[in-house]
Amino acid sequence: MKLRKVTAASAAVLALALSATACGGDSKDEGSGSGSGGGGKIKIGIKYDQPGLGLKEPDGSFSGFDVDVATYVAKQLGYKPDQIEFVETKSADRENALARGDVKIIAATYSINDERKKKVDFAGPYLLAHQDLLVKKDSKISQATDLNGEKLCSVTGSTSAQNVHDDFAPKAQLKQYGGYSECIAGLQSGAVDAVTTDDSILAGFAAQDKYKGQFKLAGLKLSNENYGIGVKKGDTATLNKVNAALEKMVSDGSWQKAVDKNFGPAGYKNEPAPKVGVIVK
Incomplete structure (x- = not known):
């Protein structure tokens, strides 16, 4: 009888532990999670040193067009501003950051090209630069x-x-x-x-x-740079959601407002918002 009582008690403890673990899953960061919001966070890769695009301010806040686009997309994915964690993602490490699951998406002047598409899926483009x-x-x-x-x-x-x-x-x-x-x-x-x-x-x-x-x-167009949002290769669900968010950002006027706010003082004559899935060669 004593053995049965101990076993039963152990089973109860184990069940409680498993239950607690399952409940606690919602509070973890979702660097590579489902992107469903809730009580979790989303990690987004950006640049920290590009004014007007991705910049970490002296007070620890973030500013720039890429930041505004990423914040809008995260909202459409179900995340509030305080659930967004911006992670510095340098150009040379962008593909690895997605593959490792360090970040869920990357918005960091990330030009779409055939070589990168072998390792990363791209939503967008969301800006055509030159x-x-x-x-x-x-x-x-x-x-x-x-x-x-x-x-x-x-x-x-x-x-x-x-x-x-x-x-x-x-x-x-x-x-x-x-x-x-x-x-x-x-x-x-x-x-x-x-x-x-x-x-x-x-x-x-x-x-x-x-x-x-x-x-x-000078207003020259010496090349075409199609900026996309990087998503882990094969994460079709997130890719589709981000594309839908970008389309909404353009249609409701938020995209143009972000362009004017971040680039306007320099007299930047931006191209019209690109269509999702259309790459300008």
Whole structure:
């Protein structure tokens, strides 16, 4: 009898433990969960160092177009703002972050291309950007060929400046800095004559209060960059929900409001909202 009583008691304890574990599942982060909201959280990968797109502010808050898009999408997935955890996701680690389940989705100037699509599913696109030039407001540089003999800045490891040099301005003097903030500061001081990367990134930097009114975009379309939201390969349910959220964001006007808020001060002439599933080559 004693053995039976102990066994029964153990079974009861085990049952209670299993029940508690099941109930407690709702409070865990949902980096790779179902995306159903409830009591959980959603982890979203963004950039922390791109003003106008993805920026961690000094007070710990986040701002930028990618942040606004991600917040809107998360809401449509059933998450409140306090259930969103933004995770810094550097360009080189985006595919791995999704594969590991570190984040549920990524909105971080993530251009859709065939190589990346082998490892990641993409919702969107939600923005069509182009490689462009940022110059001083009174600059006479209006096209890529004007860069011959001029100092052109981009970040170390980027191919943007090299592409301009090879295709348009073989006499351009290439300057490589550690980050775009340094390039923009160089443009302000006169150390460089132009900065090149995606127009959305350039517009975000130029829209900062300390730079307002000093720069302009040349308005060139040297490449097409279709920004998509990265989703773990094979997660069709989340992919479909994110696409539906992006379509709603455009239709209810929230997309254009986010563009105007984050890029407007730089005079960014954005392309119309792209259609989900349509990639501009």
